Amino acid sequence: GPSRNGPGFGHCAQGPYALTSAPESALCPNITPAIVKTGITTHRISQKNIAKSPQWLFKCGLSSCIIGRNERSMTMAQKRGGRRRPRKKRPTKQQQHTLSWVGALFVVFASLAFFRLGIVGTVLANVFRLVVGDSFLVVSAATVVTGIWFLLADRLPKLARHVWIGLSIILIAALVLLTAQAMATLNVHSHYLLATWHLLQNDFGLMTTASQVGGGLLGAGLFALLAPLLSSLGATILAWFGVIAGILVFLGVGANQVFNWLQAFGQACKRGLIQVSDHITALKKADAKKAATRPTSTPEAATDAAHTQSEPSSERADDFTIKGPTPVKPLPQSEAPAPTKPASAAPVSESSAATAQVPASKLDADMPASDYQLPSLAMLTATPPVDQSAEYQAIKTNRTKLKETFESFGVKVGVKSATLGPSITQYEIQPAVGVKVSKIVNLSDDLALALAAKDIRIEAPIPGKSLIGIEVPNQHIATVGFKEVMAETPKAPNHPLVLPLGRDVNGQVVTFDLTKMPHLLIAGATGSGKSVMINVILTSILMRTKPTDVRLMLIDPKRVELSVYNGVPHLLTPVVTEAKKAPSALNKILTAMDERYQRFAAAGVRNMKEFNQKVAANPASGQSKMPYIVVIIDELSDLMMVAGHEIETAIVRLAQMARAAGIHVIIATQRPSVDVITGLMKANIPSRIAFATSSGIDSRTILDSNGAEKLLGRGDMLFSPIGASKPLRVQGAFIPSVDVERVVKAITDQVAPAYVDSMTPTENVETEQQGDSEDELYDDAKAFVIAQQSASTSMLQRRFRIGYNRAARLIDDLEANQIVGPSEGSKPRKVFVTPTDGNQS
Structure with a gap:
């Protein structure tokens, strides 16, 4: 009969038969397997007989064979030598409809967020930025692709496990890198979560996406966990390592393959270095032979050539320029000698100096100035310079924020240049054709909020230019020293009152x-x-x-x-x-x-x-x-x-x-x-x-x-x-x-x-007029103020019905004759003469 393992052959009355699948046992010649070939004829057992009998039957003429129970559930794939895989259930119609609606929502919301369409799009973009920060464009684009898959396939995408793991590692590492870059740009070294939250609050309030928030709250949280443990540099290195590891996991590359690649790359580099070294040695030998006859180029010519080549490239790089402060001119090495007391001048004590007087006729007289020496700059204290290198990075960041803020309000402008000054930086803005200057001026508070500045000043336009100046305070104010300003003030003997103020x-x-x-x-x-x-x-x-x-x-x-x-x-x-x-x-x-x-x-x-x-x-x-x-x-x-x-x-x-x-x-x-x-x-x-x-x-x-x-x-x-x-x-x-x-x-x-x-001044104002006044009302005014024991110009105006000028002259005459005292502001003047004294006089 047939063997136990693998296809076998047997004999019956009609002749030999072949089993397509080896039976477990052959006890009865009347039971046959599912398909048996007898010569040219092929016999197929019916499903009905298989269901009734615990064993498969197969008849070939008068002969029968019994095949074991294990072969009853055999499929075509198992007959080929494999195991049966469990069949997965297809999603129901209700589940398909749910996936379709979810996909449609994904496509709509993610598209609004990606293009930041209107208020809803900006809010959705900020929601994405709340989690994943500045990578929201990539995440929203992936969400759109996922939604389209749901709409077309009606099922979840089937991806290998290593693909999901690799993408997750890449995303997390990228968020940490974005946060590290944002914190370095903003010069933030602690409280990363709080700083990111404040920036996001600012963008939610302004309905904009202008601020640089790094990797959002997720990236800030991870960076806040890693930075204290590894420092900012260590966290950045770890994040880059995570990106590389995520890519390898995504591609399904094992660690041993990477090591093999590195080993092969190292050997190739070693061979290349050996070849380059040999080539350089050969060139040196050849140059040594030709050194006597080869002409040499001057360093000046090389410098000029390099400068000539670099100029066009720098001009084509970007039309935005940053003008730094004018370097302070070095002070002259040989200062004038410190002024010394002339030998001819006698020592003067403080008491005698305070009381020294010159006759009135000597006001315009020349003083002995032959020995007089002007104080030198060496007496003044030099102001230490302030490092403003960090301001250049802030200028680049503020330029981007300015453009995005103007765009969010529908104002088209171009930021042409920035000038770094001692206390402020002036950004030169060129509005597009048709943009009103008043529209830019009215955005001063919004610009101050976007730039997180104390206050900004808008100069519209800049005198002599078709540009608008936006003055933003610097993070660090550079002190303008008086010594450096005096050193750069031109000396003009014919203009002695040319005086310095500071720096623009x-x-x-x-x-x-x-x-x-x-x-x-x-x-x-x-x-x-x-x-x-x-x-x-x-x-x-x-x-x-x-x-x-x-x-x-x-x-x-x-x-x-x-x-x-x-x-x-x-x-x-x-x-x-x-x-x-x-x-x-x-x-x-x-x-x-x-x-x-x-x-x-x-x-x-x-x-x-x-x-x-x-x-x-x-x-x-x-x-x-x-x-x-x-x-x-x-x-x-x-x-x-x-x-x-x-x-x-x-x-x-x-x-x-x-x-x-x-x-x-x-x-x-x-x-x-x-x-x-x-x-x-x-x-x-x-x-x-x-x-x-x-x-x-x-x-x-x-x-x-x-x-x-x-x-x-x-x-x-x-x-x-x-x-x-x-x-x-x-x-x-x-x-x-x-x-x-x-x-x-x-x-x-x-x-x-x-x-x-x-x-020398006195407490009473001198007047040229002494004695009685020539005004005919003087005696009446004198008697009136003595009787009232109070004097003012308005009192004389009301009492004698005269104008202000005449009343003021009468008051001046009374003051000159010691009848009334000096003015005390809004208070009435004091009267020095009593009514009794007035009657006696």
Whole structure:
């Protein structure tokens, strides 16, 4: 009979038969397997007989065979030698419909997120970014592909396990790499999750995808776990290793194959290095033989050729340029020697220096200046440079944010260049054709939010350019040193009042000629840099001019800012610190102005410059040169509260007439309101400097325009000289107090103070008129104020029904005759004469 294993052969009455599958046993000749061949005939057993019998039967004529039970469930594949695989159930129609709807939703939502269509698309994109960050485009595209698969196939995709594992590893590692890059760009070194969450909140609020969020919250969480353990560099290296490992797992490449590849690659590199080394050795030998006859090229020619080749490539690289600050010029090595006390000058004590006086007629006299030496720059402290290299990366990031923010609001612009300054960076924006400038200006708050800046200022347009400037504060403000600014200020002997201010956004030194201003108003909030600027101006005058060139009148109601300058020979009188003496001091300057105009009329000239030229051309005339007189008031608001009318009248008269007489006024105030800076003052003082203010109203009071409320403080100013269409933003120079004291000491050690007795102010305002007034109402006004024991201009106006000018003259006459006291602001004047004294007189 047939054998147990494999196909076998048997015999029956009809002849031999063949089994297509070997039976387990052959006990009965009447039972046959499913298919048996007997010669030419093929017999097939029916399924009905197989189902009824526990064993398969097969008949061939009169013979039968019994085949074991194990063969009953045999399939065609098993008959070929394999095992039967379990049949998987196909999804039902309901499951297919569900997959189709899920696929449609995937396609719609992921497409909206990918193209960021409208508000819904932006929100969906930010939802993707919340999880996977800046890789949301790849993830949303994969979601679209998955949805299309669901729509077409009605079943889940069948991928090998190693494919899923490889893709997962690649995605996780990529998220960590994106987070590491974003944190390095944003200069964030801790609290990665919190920083990413704040950026995402900002984008959700602005309905934009402008911020760089790395790998989203998932990547930030993984990076926050790895960075403390491995450092940022270690986490980055591990992430790159994960990307490579994920690719190998995805491709189904084993570790042993990788090692084999590396080994083969190493051997190939080794062979290549050997060949290159041999080739180089052969070339060296050949060059050594030709060294005597081969011409050599100069390094200069090679450098020029390299420069010529690099220029076109750099020009074609990108139209966006970053202009760095102008490098500070090195200070000269040989400084002027430190000023020493001349041998001819006798030692002067502090008490005698404070009381030294010069007769009134000596105001314009030449002082002995042959031994006088100007202070040198060596006395000043050099300012250490500030590293602003990190600002360049911030500029590139802000450029991208600016473009994306403008695009989110539908404004087409181009960011052409950026200029890095000491305190701000100015981005030059070129709007597209048809874009209104006002539309860009109105986005200032939104731009500040997108750039995470304290505040930004928009200059639209930049003077002289068809561009709009967006000024963004720097992360690190570079201090502008007074020593470096003074070193770059040009020396002009014919213009002694050319003084430095600081540096502009391009790093260039900004100077101004006080003789052309001709007066200057400085205003700003407390602590914004006004007093430092006053010290810069005064120290510049002391270091650039001699006492024969410039004389000073300083008024300091705060008592502490300008007292350090007491004793310098430039002062006409000691620093005036009492507010009640300020009107008298200004009247002294007015008297000097009138005297100068009388001398101009007698000499037949129109201004001080012509007068000095005439004196220099005719030394035998006995006339002396006139020095400039600079009046500096450090705090105007205190003076306006004590004697507002007198101060305003004197300042307005000086501003109107003092320019030709060589007298210039510099006024500083911390309260730029209309009751301090009146309309008459503003009309006659066109040159102004505005430091940081608390509101736009104060900025308009100073500059007649907004902008000062967006300044940063600490010397950040808007300088509006006479004739300028728009103010210029300048970072003011900083001078430490020790430098001021050092310069003052160097000057006072050389020359004793030269005060003028006629310029010493008193508490009462001097008037030329003495004795009784010529006004016919004087006696009646005198009797009236004595009876009322109070006096004011408005009282006389109401009582005698006269105009303001006549009433003011009567009050001045009463004050000159010691009937009433000086003005005390808005309070009535005191009356010195009692009714009893008045009756006796």
